[in-house]
Amino acid sequence: MTEKKNWEPKIVAFLCNWCSYAGADLAGTSRMEYPPNVRIIRVPCSGRMNPLFVIKCLMKGADGVLISGCHINDCHYSEGNFYARRRFAVLKKLLEYTGIDPRRFQMSWVSASEGDKWAKVVRELVDEIKSAGPNRLVDRQTHSAEV
Amino acid sequence: MVDELKAKVRELLKNKQVELVIGYQRAADGVSVIPCFVENEKDAELLIWDAYCVYNLSGYLKDYPGKKIGIVAKDCDLRSIVVLLQENQLKRENLFIIEMECHGVIDEKRLKYDTQNQEINFAQKCKGCPSAKLSIADCVIKDKGEKRKTPDDYDEYEPIRKMEAKAISERLKFWQEEFSRCIRCYACRQVCPMCYCPKCVAEQTQPAWFSKGTNLEGNLSWNVTRAMHLAGRCIDCGECERACPVGIPLRDINKKIQKDVQELFSYQAGLSAEAKPLFACFDKKDPDDFIK
Amino acid sequence: MGKGCMLKITTKEDLTKILISLLNDFEIIGPKELSHKGIFYESITDLKDLHWGEGFTTEPVKKFFLSPSEYLFKGRYENGQEALEELPLPGNKRIIIGVRPCEAIGLSLLDKVFNAGEDQDKFYLNNRARTILVGLSCLKPDKNCFCTSVGGSPESSRGLDALISPVGNEFIIEIITERAKGIFESLGRNLNQEEVKLWGSDKKRREGSLNFRIKVSENLDNIFESEYWEKVSKSCISCGVCTFLCPTCHCFDLVDEKRKKLRCYDGCAFCDFTLEASGTNPRAARKERYRQRVFHKFDYFKKNFQENLCVGCGRCIRFCPVKMNIAEVVDKAPLV
Numbered sequence: 001m002t003e004k005k006n007w008e009p010k011i012v013a014f015l016c017n018w019c020s021y022a023g024a025d026l027a028g029t030s031r032m033e034y035p036p037n038v039r040i041i042r043v044p045c046s047g048r049m050n051p052l053f054v055i056k057c058l059m060k061g062a063d064g065v066l067i068s069g070c071h072i073n074d075c076h077y078s079e080g081n082f083y084a085r086r087r088f089a090v091l092k093k094l095l096e097y098t099g100i101d102p103r104r105f106q107m108s109w110v111s112a113s114e115g116d117k118w119a120k121v122v123r124e125l126v127d128e129i130k131s132a133g134p135n136r137l138v139d140r141q142t143h144s145a146e147v
Numbered sequence: 148m149v150d151e152l153k154a155k156v157r158e159l160l161k162n163k164q165v166e167l168v169i170g171y172q173r174a175a176d177g178v179s180v181i182p183c184f185v186e187n188e189k190d191a192e193l194l195i196w197d198a199y200c201v202y203n204l205s206g207y208l209k210d211y212p213g214k215k216i217g218i219v220a221k222d223c224d225l226r227s228i229v230v231l232l233q234e235n236q237l238k239r240e241n242l243f244i245i246e247m248e249c250h251g252v253i254d255e256k257r258l259k260y261d262t263q264n265q266e267i268n269f270a271q272k273c274k275g276c277p278s279a280k281l282s283i284a285d286c287v288i289k290d291k292g293e294k295r296k297t298p299d300d301y302d303e304y305e306p307i308r309k310m311e312a313k314a315i316s317e318r319l320k321f322w323q324e325e326f327s328r329c330i331r332c333y334a335c336r337q338v339c340p341m342c343y344c345p346k347c348v349a350e351q352t353q354p355a356w357f358s359k360g361t362n363l364e365g366n367l368s369w370n371v372t373r374a375m376h377l378a379g380r381c382i383d384c385g386e387c388e389r390a391c392p393v394g395i396p397l398r399d400i401n402k403k404i405q406k407d408v409q410e411l412f413s414y415q416a417g418l419s420a421e422a423k424p425l426f427a428c429f430d431k432k433d434p435d436d437f438i439k
Numbered sequence: 440m441g442k443g444c445m446l447k448i449t450t451k452e453d454l455t456k457i458l459i460s461l462l463n464d465f466e467i468i469g470p471k472e473l474s475h476k477g478i479f480y481e482s483i484t485d486l487k488d489l490h491w492g493e494g495f496t497t498e499p500v501k502k503f504f505l506s507p508s509e510y511l512f513k514g515r516y517e518n519g520q521e522a523l524e525e526l527p528l529p530g531n532k533r534i535i536i537g538v539r540p541c542e543a544i545g546l547s548l549l550d551k552v553f554n555a556g557e558d559q560d561k562f563y564l565n566n567r568a569r570t571i572l573v574g575l576s577c578l579k580p581d582k583n584c585f586c587t588s589v590g591g592s593p594e595s596s597r598g599l600d601a602l603i604s605p606v607g608n609e610f611i612i613e614i615i616t617e618r619a620k621g622i623f624e625s626l627g628r629n630l631n632q633e634e635v636k637l638w639g640s641d642k643k644r645r646e647g648s649l650n651f652r653i654k655v656s657e658n659l660d661n662i663f664e665s666e667y668w669e670k671v672s673k674s675c676i677s678c679g680v681c682t683f684l685c686p687t688c689h690c691f692d693l694v695d696e697k698r699k700k701l702r703c704y705d706g707c708a709f710c711d712f713t714l715e716a717s718g719t720n721p722r723a724a725r726k727e728r729y730r731q732r733v734f735h736k737f738d739y740f741k742k743n744f745q746e747n748l749c750v751g752c753g754r755c756i757r758f759c760p761v762k763m764n765i766a767e768v769v770d771k772a773p774l775v
Contacts, residue, residue, distance in 0.1 A: 051372075052372060055371055090378050094371060094374060107438045108439035109438055257475065330507055332683045334760050337760070359701060360508030
């Protein structure tokens with residue numbers, strides 16, 4: 001287990017297309033500065049999110065996973081975020097119960113106009129993951145994408 | 148009780164109310180109990196009923212679609228039948244449910260170790276059995292003996308609370324050790340009445356969700372995923388933990404979700420066949436505090 | 440007693456001392472009891488953890504030879520060309536102690552599959568070469584054991600480097616192979632004539648003590664289409680417990696995982712075991728799968744290798760979630 005100096009967290013973020021992704025885009029066009037550690041994957045709605053995605057990310061070595069969607073009552077598909085809220089409330093507790101640091105999986109509601117909130121969410125998330133340290137759950141040597 | 152049961156089964160078969168009754172019979176070794184498939188009146192003689200009748204037979208119901216089946220069920224088995232009805236896996240009119248008033252079944256594994264103890268070692272799941280007055284059965288065979296009393300202050304979630312109180316690194320160490328023994332035999336899945344996916348997520352290859360190997364990634368992913376897939380559906384029949392050949396405390400995971408689901412959403416699985424499944428609905432007031 | 444065999448008697452203390460000294464050069468693996476979970480083969484560093492008493496390990500020694508999951512090789516791209524990279528084979532030497540005779544016979548049967556002329560499985564054979572097997576005879580076979588009905592015995596030394604028999608507070612060690620000689624030669628003292636005779640008759644007595652006996656038909660072929668299989672397989676839930684815990688089951692799956700080839704256990708009991716790419720599944724019905732298991736153990740393997748593939752250890756019965764009993768099934772099979 002080699003501890004790389006100047007380790008930078010790798011965080012996977014699943015953003016809903018209509019609100020959070022647009023919000024993140026706004027942060028970009030407004031030239032707001034925030035840490036570059038987040039890799040964004042666009043999904044149509046937070047309700048599309050499968051808990052398996054989160055589990056797989058954490059097992060494959062992601063230091064953190066974020067799901068971000070529309071605010072309650074503002075879902076583009078009316079109810080997607082309600083289902084997501086239920087599903088991930090259960091997953092979050094289960095992951096913590098099995099010994100995975102709760103800071104590694106987080107959720108946020110970011111609307112299309114909240115570019116500044118997006119930057120804040122990412123800043124705080126990266127700080128928390130940095131203090132949580134690298135994800136050592138699975139040996140990177142045998143399970144990482146080596147060429 | 149068993150004579151009443153045999154009579155009822157003979158009657159059902161004679162009147163062609165059912166084509167098959169699934170119950171319990173004694174194994175060849177004279178001690179263990181195995182499932183019994185009664186198709187004619189003569190075979191009804193094989194049926195037994197005692198504290199060794201541990202299995203949840205409701206899993207077999209799905210193997211006979213379209214047929215009229217009778218089933219011998221304990222309280223926990225009834226709850227799993229309710230969930231299967233809720234999810235449209237069974238048709239109520241094709242079932243004849245014979246409820247046996249159950250006072251608890253043995254813990255097979257502890258039986259091996261505590262042979263000095265004269266008292267029957269009841270399974271953990273029985274100690275807190277809600278004995279919910281489910282009125283779903285077609286006929287109830289009562290037990291004239293004295294019913295074991297669950298103490299009022301019995302906390303079925305006590306082992307869960309103990310685990311939650313541990314430090315996170317301790318929890319990780321505990322589960323890593325337990326899952327290191329997992330051999331991915333999928334006995335937990337096959338014995339669970341609620342696991343009926345034609346192609347399990349563990350067997351999918353395009354894409355493959357997690358490793359098929361018995362490494363930590365594969366084992367932790369498998370067990371966590373199965374627990375999530377049972378959220379709001381697991382009724383704590385305890386079969387998974389009983390079937391696990393390497394003794395992983397699977398009830399400690401499934402009950403954790405059961406507890407969370409009850410506390411977060413006031414939802415209990417297996418109480419009503421008309422209720423909507425947990426994740427097929429939502430409440431506007433669902434807890435939100437974990438979301439930024 | 441075979442030619443060249445040595446018989447020694449020693450105390451538990453002396454045996455433990457020798458094992459401790461061997462820890463420098465060998466990994467010592469032996470049965471360890473996990474309270475209320477079972478007995479498992481684990482790497483032993485503190486000899487006090489070694490379980491000498493009765494009871495059987497849940498998993499047989501098979502897993503140290505045919506691994507439950509291992510990566511076979513890796514694929515890479517080099518200068519735009521595909522290349523295969525061999526993964527290093529483990530080299531550390533091991534002594535597995537406490538092996539029951541049935542499990543050792545199981546390995547001899549697996550040798551016929553993995554060490555067969557042109558078909559040499561290097562992963563299995565590498566494990567065989569670097570491991571010394573020290574058996575422990577069974578003083579108390581349990582109600583599910585039926586090794587004597589399938590050509591085995593609680594005292595068999597087949598496939599073992601040495602066999603330990605507990606006698607009161609002492610151990611008699613039968614040293615069989617040269618490499619076991621190198622290790623145990625200096626232990627204890629030789630048995631005298633009288634003691635050898637006693638040992639022999641004790642062995643015979645114990646061999647006869649198994650209550651559970653079955654007869655295995657030589658002509659299972661005749662009843663391949665019988666309705667018997669439908670009847671006996673009704674409660675099977677198609678899990679993998681019997682297969683994975685069996686000392687002789689060896690079917691495996693090959694899966695590509697991130698450019699690595701994984702080999703992991705697979706079982707004919709699983710519903711999709713015979714699912715083909717075309718979508719056809721020759722053994723879609725449960726009775727067909729259960730019949731396959733019985734026939735592989737008691738018919739097909741006999742036709743190919745003149746022996747049953749079953750060693751009568753009883754694990755499949757003991758750990759089956761619904762107590763399917765293959766011994767009863769075979770014993771009660773109709774003749775026509």
